[in-house]
Amino acid sequence: MILIVDDKKENILPLKKILEVHGLESDAAESGEEALLKILKREYSLIIMDVQMPGMDGFEVVETLAGSSRTKDLPVIFLSAINKEKKYITKGYESGGVDYITKPVDPDLLILKVKTFLKLYQQNKELKDMRDLLSKEIEIRKETQQELMLANENLEFKVAERTSELTQKNEELELRNHELQQFAWVVSHDLKEPLRKIETFVKLLRDRYLTDDPKGIDYANRTVGSAARMTNLINDLLDYSRLSSTVVTEDVYLDDTVNEVLSDLEHQISTKKGVVNVGELPKIDGIPGQLRQLFQNLIGNALKFSKDGTAPVINVSCETVADKDFDAKPHPQGKYCRILIEDNGIGFDEMYLDRIFVIFQSLHDRQSYEGTGIGLAIAKKIVERHNGLITAKSKPGEGAKFLIILPT
Structure with a gap:
């Protein structure tokens, strides 16, 4: 969309017609103040600006646009029937304009310049969008890299901490295993010794004093069998505990x-x-x-x-x-x-x-x-x-x- 700024409608209409013939959409403002309001509400690709207007003239409007990051790159073609002197043309460029055309306007020249600046504006816009996208991507990657670094540092810390814990637990476990093995040996010895005595004395009682008592012999055999089973159980427990040793x-x-x-x-x-x-x-x-x-x-x-x-x-x-x-x-x-x-x-x-x-x-x-x-x-x-x-x-x-x- 192209904005035409001129304080006279009779100047705006022919310009709109020229642009329309070439398939270019346009909008119009009849003062510098109105132009600024429209620019705030809508995005334009090019401004054709009359220099001599009551109130804010064209130079003042462009200087105002140049002070905003949103509109500072907006191309402006100055258009005026006066100010043909070099110093005025120079002022137009210094204020932020990209070109200067004097009246009466040559339609072919106007269209040529309009299309050229529209194309340049579009290319600049695409470059700016690409630059913004790349900047955003760089920021995202930087943030991601920082997050990964923090996560990695945190992970390394946790791994080191967990490794230390596991090492300590392993040492404690080895100590407990050793203590358990010692305990198993002591307990088994203390259990097996009385069992051996029980088995020995019951056999003596059976063989010496119960030879004529079938029921007594049966009771004695049951006692000996129970003692033997307990001895086997203790031996099996010892075997099981030994498996933990290196x-x-x-x-x-x-x-x-x-x-x-x-x-x-x-x-x-x-x-x-x-x-x-x-x-x-x-x-x-x-x-x-x-x-x-x-x-x-x-x-x-x-x-x-x-x-x-x-x-x-x-x-x-x-x-x-x-x-x-x-x-x-x-x-x-x-x-x-x-x-x-x-x-x-x-x-x-x-x-x-x-x-x-x-x-x-x-x-x-x-x-x-x-x-x-x-x-x-x-x-x-x-x-x-x-x-x-x-x-x-x-x-x-x-x-x-x-x-x-x-x-x-």
Whole structure:
């Protein structure tokens, strides 16, 4: 939109007509004061300003516009029938005008200059908008960078603080573990000693003074059995507490480990007429005593929970897998081994899977199947100490499969 400022309507109308012929919209003001009011309310792209007007003349209006950041870049073409002298033309430029045309107006020259200044104004406006956008983007990026720096500093502080807390907690935990192990050793010694005496003296009473008293012998045997179960429980608790201590690892040949376990369980296997089939097992980096206990607990459980009237059959096999995952595919160069211990025993319902590895949890009647409920908890802790995984699959009456993933 172009604003024409002239105190005479007869001068405004021809100018509007010239602009209209060339498709240019225009507005008009008949005084400098009216022009300023219109400029405050509306945005114009160019002003054609008459110099000689009553009240504020054209120079004063342009000087006022130049004092505002909103209108200082607005192009102005001065138009006047007088002031052809050089000093007046110079004043027009100094006041803020971009060009000066004298009357009578040459329409072609006017349109040429109007279009030129409109194009320049539009380009300047686009540049200004782009500059403002870039400035805003720079400010946003600066603010974001400052926020990120503050967040990073805050994060580093929190990480350092949390690391310090964890280090302190870890030291406290190690101290508590050490104290707990010492406590377990002392308590176990203090408990096992009286139990040994109870068992010894009850056996003496039974063998020396109750030979002719069947009921007394039965009571004595029950007492001895209870003392033996308590001793087993204390031993299992000791084994469980020892798993928290730091032990140096070494190469362990699992073939030899399982053979040692089978040798220890030879009497149980023979009594139950069981069969244990062992496939090829790998060499891994581990703790020999703990791995031996792992297999002893799992194979011992398979023998213990066999079906009445059915000889237990236990299969121990292994394959190398690529990933630490129960469902990982076999891979000859895999970094993990998946060990399967499968039996044909009484099995269990998998809905209780999360309970079988918890200390003191037992799914079966302890009157029928002796045990402390710690064996599988110890097995799980051993596997975890070796950076491995353990789970089981089973159905009641269909045996159980224990799966172990260990790094090779």
